[in-house]
Amino acid sequence: MEKPTPPRRVTIVDVAQHAQVSTTAVSKVLRNAYGASPAMRAKVQQAIEELGYRPNASARGMRGQTYTIGVMLPDIRNPFFPEILDGLTEALRDTPYQVLLGPGGCNDAQAEARVTEAMIDRGMDAMVLVAPISSRSRLEHIARSVPTVVVGRHGHSDAYDTVSDDDLTGAALVVGHLVSLGHRRIAHIEHAETDPDRLAEMPNAIRAEGYKRAMQAHGLGDEIDIVSTTYTQEGGYAGAQQLLARSQRPTAIFAGADVVALGVLEAVAEAGVSVPGDLSVAGYDNTTVAALGPVSLTSVDQAGHHIGAETARLLLDRIRDRERPSAQVRLSPTLVTRRTTAPPPS
Amino acid sequence: MEKPTPPRRVTIVDVAQHAQVSTTAVSKVLRNAYGASPAMRAKVQQAIEELGYRPNASARGMRGQTYTIGVMLPDIRNPFFPEILDGLTEALRDTPYQVLLGPGGCNDAQAEARVTEAMIDRGMDAMVLVAPISSRSRLEHIARSVPTVVVGRHGHSDAYDTVSDDDLTGAALVVGHLVSLGHRRIAHIEHAETDPDRLAEMPNAIRAEGYKRAMQAHGLGDEIDIVSTTYTQEGGYAGAQQLLARSQRPTAIFAGADVVALGVLEAVAEAGVSVPGDLSVAGYDNTTVAALGPVSLTSVDQAGHHIGAETARLLLDRIRDRERPSAQVRLSPTLVTRRTTAPPPS
DNA sequence: AACTTTTTGGGCAACGTTACCCACAATCGA
DNA sequence: TCGATTGTGGGTAACGTTGCCCAAAAAGTT
Numbered sequence: 187m188e189k190p191t192p193p194r195r196v197t198i199v200d201v202a203q204h205a206q207v208s209t210t211a212v213s214k215v216l217r218n219a220y221g222a223s224p225a226m227r228a229k230v231q232q233a234i235e236e237l238g239y240r241p242n243a244s245a246r247g248m249r250g251q252t253y254t255i256g257v258m259l260p261d262i263r264n265p266f267f268p269e270i271l272d273g274l275t276e277a278l279r280d281t282p283y284q285v286l287l288g289p290g291g292c293n294d295a296q297a298e299a300r301v302t303e304a305m306i307d308r309g310m311d312a313m314v315l316v317a318p319i320s321s322r323s324r325l326e327h328i329a330r331s332v333p334t335v336v337v338g339r340h341g342h343s344d345a346y347d348t349v350s351d352d353d354l355t356g357a358a359l360v361v362g363h364l365v366s367l368g369h370r371r372i373a374h375i376e377h378a379e380t381d382p383d384r385l386a387e388m389p390n391a392i393r394a395e396g397y398k399r400a401m402q403a404h405g406l407g408d409e410i411d412i413v414s415t416t417y418t419q420e421g422g423y424a425g426a427q428q429l430l431a432r433s434q435r436p437t438a439i440f441a442g443a444d445v446v447a448l449g450v451l452e453a454v455a456e457a458g459v460s461v462p463g464d465l466s467v468a469g470y471d472n473t474t475v476a477a478l479g480p481v482s483l484t485s486v487d488q489a490g491h492h493i494g495a496e497t498a499r500l501l502l503d504r505i506r507d508r509e510r511p512s513a514q515v516r517l518s519p520t521l522v523t524r525r526t527t528a529p530p531p532s
Numbered sequence: 533m534e535k536p537t538p539p540r541r542v543t544i545v546d547v548a549q550h551a552q553v554s555t556t557a558v559s560k561v562l563r564n565a566y567g568a569s570p571a572m573r574a575k576v577q578q579a580i581e582e583l584g585y586r587p588n589a590s591a592r593g594m595r596g597q598t599y600t601i602g603v604m605l606p607d608i609r610n611p612f613f614p615e616i617l618d619g620l621t622e623a624l625r626d627t628p629y630q631v632l633l634g635p636g637g638c639n640d641a642q643a644e645a646r647v648t649e650a651m652i653d654r655g656m657d658a659m660v661l662v663a664p665i666s667s668r669s670r671l672e673h674i675a676r677s678v679p680t681v682v683v684g685r686h687g688h689s690d691a692y693d694t695v696s697d698d699d700l701t702g703a704a705l706v707v708g709h710l711v712s713l714g715h716r717r718i719a720h721i722e723h724a725e726t727d728p729d730r731l732a733e734m735p736n737a738i739r740a741e742g743y744k745r746a747m748q749a750h751g752l753g754d755e756i757d758i759v760s761t762t763y764t765q766e767g768g769y770a771g772a773q774q775l776l777a778r779s780q781r782p783t784a785i786f787a788g789a790d791v792v793a794l795g796v797l798e799a800v801a802e803a804g805v806s807v808p809g810d811l812s813v814a815g816y817d818n819t820t821v822a823a824l825g826p827v828s829l830t831s832v833d834q835a836g837h838h839i840g841a842e843t844a845r846l847l848l849d850r851i852r853d854r855e856r857p858s859a860q861v862r863l864s865p866t867l868v869t870r871r872t873t874a875p876p877p878s
Numbered sequence: 879a880a881c882t883t884t885t886t887g888g889g890c891a892a893c894g895t896t897a898c899c900c901a902c903a904a905t906c907g908a
Numbered sequence: 909t910c911g912a913t914t915g916t917g918g919g920t921a922a923c924g925t926t927g928c929c930c931a932a933a934a935a936g937t938t
Contacts, residue, residue: 195677197894208918213896223916243654244593245894248923252590254654256632262614263820271608275635284650286602287633289621304630308589308600331541419824452825474609478765479798480826543924554888559926569886591924594893885934892926899920906913 196239205233216241247309253282255501256305257314261292264445265473266490267316270337273494274314281502283311295319306331312501315339322383333504335497341387342514347500349493349515353389356486356519357396357440358403360468363484363521364438365404368529369466371411372401373436375425375446378414390417393442393470411436415446422449430457437465437530444469444476447483451526462528472522482525489517542585551579562587593655599628601847602651603660607638611790611819612836613662616683619840620660627848629657641665652677658847661685668729679850681843687733688860693846695839695861699735702832702865703742703786704749706814709830709867710784711750714875715812717757718747719782721771721792724760736763739788739816757782761792768795776803783811783876790815790822793829797872808874818868828871835863 198216202209207230214222215230222230233239243252255278259267275285288305291297298320305313310332317338318325328334329345342348364372374397377390385391394412401410413428415421422441426449429436441447447469451461459465469476472487496515504510544562548555553572560568561576568576579585589598603620605613621631634651637643644666651659656678663684664671674680675691682694710718720743723736731737740758747756759774761767768787772795775782787793793815797807805811815822818833842861850856 195894198896199894209895210897210918210920211916214917217896219896221916226917240649240653242594242894244590244598245923246896247590248588248594248894248925249896250923251896252654262608262617262633263611265609265611268608271635284647284654285635286654287608287635289617289631289633301630303586307586308598308630308632448824448826455825475821475824478794478821478827479801480794481824541924544926545924555925556888556890556927557886560887563926565926567886572886588924591893592926594895594924595926596893597926879938881936881938883934883936885932887930887932889928889930891928893924895923897920897922899918901918902916904913904915906911908910908912 195242196237197242198239201230201233201237201239204237205230250309252309252311253284254308254310255283255285255312255314256288256302256308256310257285257316258288258290258298258301258305258318259316260290260298260319262287262289263292264471265475266444266471266488269488269490270316270494270497273491273496274498275494276491277495277498278502286310290318293319295321299324302328312505314497314501317389319384319388321381322387333501333508335500335504337493337497338389339387340389340392342512344512347504347513347515349496349500349517350389351488351493351517351519353392353519354396354399356470356488357393358400359486359519359521360440360470360484361397361400361404363523364440364466364468364527365406367438367466367527369438370406370530371409371434371436372406372438372440373411373413373429374440374442375413375415375422375429375450376442377417377421390442397440417443417446419445419449419452422446423453424449426450426453427457430454430459435465438468438527439465440468442470444471444473444483444485447485447526448475448481451481451483461526464531466527466530468527476522476524484524484527485522486519487522488519492517541588542583543588544585547576547579547583547585550583551575596655598655598657599630600654600656601629601631601658601660602634602648602654602656603631603662604634604636604644604647604651604664605662606636606644606665608633608635609638610817611821612817612834615834615836616662616840616843619837619842620844621840622837623841623844624848632656636664639665641667645670648674658851660843660847663735665730665734667727668733679847679854681846681850683839683843684735685733686735686738688858690858693850693859693861695842695846695863696735697834697839697863697865699738699865700742700745702816702834703739704746705832705865705867706786706816706830707743707746707750709869710786710812710814710873711752713784713812713873715784716752716876717755717780717782718752718784718786719757719759719775720786720788721759721761721768721775721796722788723763723767736788743786763789763792765791765795765798768792769799770795772796772799773803776800776805781811784814784873785811786814788816790817790819790829790831793831793872794821794827797827797829807872810877812873812876814873822868822870830870830873831868832865833868834865838863 288301312333326345334346376394413425415425469485472485476483634647658679672691680692722740759771815831818831822829
């Protein structure tokens with residue numbers, strides 16, 4: 187017994203025959219286009235349902251639309267991104283658009299380029315680039331071929347819309363909180379950045395800058411103490427080790443990201459220093475890990491859900507009108523205080 | 533000053549003209565097809581590079597291949613999945629295939645169906661379904677229209693290949709470990725499941741079954757104590773509360789997933805019970821959270837990377853030959869002991 | 879020298895959809 | 909009543925790529 191011929195997929199032609207109309211008519215109904223009477227709409231709708239017809243995205247793509255939105259996520263592990271994604275997909279639920287994710291390599295510009303190119307090749311109707319590390323000129327190159335929203339990166343362009351959180355304010359929130367608890371020797375662990383482009387645009391750099399400004403604003407300019415490592419757990423571990431080796435130890439460490447703070451907590455625990463008794467620790471991103479009971483990390487919340495929703499809005503607006511001037515949305519972070527921050531030892 | 537006409541994308545026709553050959557020739561070169569002399573290959577390659585040509589995936593899709601592999605992830609937040617993904621993308625790096633992810637709604641069969649349909653509509657060359665909750669008949673329906681590998685679900689089918697971890701063994705590892713530490717009253721928190729299909733196939737159900745069998749094998753059949761909640765942190769919290777309210781408290785809790793264990797740790801900390809002094813806790817999945825210093829959870833490692841690599845292999849094999857008999861790969865988990873398990877209080 | 883076989887290249891139709899047209903009928907305004 | 913307008917439906921040519929075919933040239937075989 188041979189396999190019966192694999193059932194060919196139902197096309198618009200089949201629907202047209204079944205409904206006794208032209209393919210043009212079916213297409214019109216599918217797109218809610220002008221020129222189809224209510225009677226015909228009903229007839230075609232019925233045929234569509236009876237046959238279980240689904241439009242072929244490739245064929246649509248050849249005509250210019252795939253109803254697909256590509257989201258480039260640099261690091262799938264970062265627990266902050268799902269929040270954004272939720273906000274985005276929720277806002278797009280009642281549209282015909284489908285979100286597909288491209289896994290960009292962590293901190294790997296080449297992998298990032300591969301994924302974005304692949305998405306452009308696949309005719310995405312729009313793209314969302316979350317915290318891209320690519321150069322600004324590459325971002326503009328991408329935006330020239332497809333409507334693009336850049337999320338979580340400061341510095342805007344005529345070519346693309348942006349949604350970002352005010353990291354300057356976020357850093358100030360942390361410093362303010364620690365100062366109000368009585369801390370003066372507040373250190374910061376940043377992600378080392380050399381590229382001048384990124385130095386001006388990447389959130390990590392902005393957070394470090396915000397830290398400096400806030401310290402100065404509180405008259406603590408002399409206490410500024412920054413360690414440059416990376417935004418990873420290992421980076422936090424190494425950074426904390428450096429800080430603990432200071433002759434004058436800081437009484438508080440502001441880590442530029444939650445993962446960094448976790449590394450700090452590990453190093454600190456190993457060193458036998460108690461948190462928050464001897465040392466306060468704060469993170470950034472308010473990831474789900476920060477909220478966990480055993481961790482309970484003070485952190486800055488970026489309202490990822492809101493970011494995602496705004497992104498969706500900009501996206502749809504731009505698909506509607508590609509020529510509209512580029513928009514920048516800036517959201518405000520909030521501080522979530524938990525059990526890793528307390529007054530300094532007296 | 534008007535915008536200059538948006539530069540039309542380079543097509544195979546442009547390449548052909550530029551190289552002074554036919555489009556057929558270019559296509560042959562692109563696909564390494566028979567019938568192109570080395571001289572021609574070189575000429576075409578050069579033209580491709582000079583013009584920066586990239587094939588249009590939609591057009592290719594109309595001819596049957598998109599060079600895209602769709603991966604359905606039920607819950608982007610589950611820190612176990614990125615491991616699989618890494619293994620998968622790494623194994624596919626040197627192939628022309630690109631991985632795109634579809635965000636299935638957490639525990640939402642309808643959302644899952646939407647995403648898989650969308651991927652089929654977009655002409656994916658193959659699909660990977662990670663821990664799908666859909667009914668078996670739906671899985672087979674999917675597999676009938678596109679080569680499919682189902683990951684992390686027991687129970688196989690002629691229609692699709694499977695890669696899964698031996699959850700029976702994994703559960704036995706945990707129970708064995710706890711018994712060898714001296715525990716007898718070992719409780720388990722499972723994810724409630726009623727559907728008979730899923731009861732036989734979902735990893736959570738298998739883990740519960742493995743727990744039971746292992747307890748019996750150790751002569752502890754009378755001590756079997758299962759609480760049914762959900763595989764979430766809240767589920768773990770609630771489950772632990774129930775278990776702590778027992779007149780005879782268990783001395784160890786085996787949570788069916790790491791997230792569940794985190795909820796357990798939270799409830800236990802609130803109740804003032806010390807871990808592992810008064811109570812041992814073990815999880816499953818060995819997620820990155822489990823490894824964190826402040827958590828340090830004993831857990832079962834599923835070798836996600838390996839799973840991903842095997843998935844890629846099966847995928848490529850099946851794309852090559854759709855008629856080959858379906859394959860099942862079963863991998864073995866290992867136990868990672870950390871600081872949440874210790875001998876019971878004497 | 880007269881063949882067969884192999885190599886090399888190109889022409890063409892098709893994949894499923896939609897935008898642009900045009901044709902016809904019905905309705906309207908004067 | 910006649911011309912103009914509006915509503916309704918369909919025909920057709922792309923979009924970019926590839927698989928199937930055929931033709932000419934080159935190489936090999938008697």
